[in-house]
Amino acid sequence: MTNESLLEFPCSFPIKIMGHNNDGFVELIRSLIEPHYPELSDGDFVSKLSRGNRYQAVTVTIQAQSQDQLDNIYRSLSGHADILVVL
8 A cells, every 4th residue: 555645745734623603713723833834924814614513614825835734734623622523
């Protein structure tokens, strides 16, 4: 079994993160991604509230350099209790 990726790096890669709507949600996401992708900027974030404003979906688009980098970001995000879903 090979550890090959279907992606060709570097590439633009959107990560969608969902959680409860609270004031610090975007900052939480930033703090979890930045150790793996220090080049984050405000323009990389797009946020949308659910119909009832109970949940927040944030899409962060990065210039991914490797599959390992993406795996580390996904582990950091999905391991946090305040994050419900990472796609």
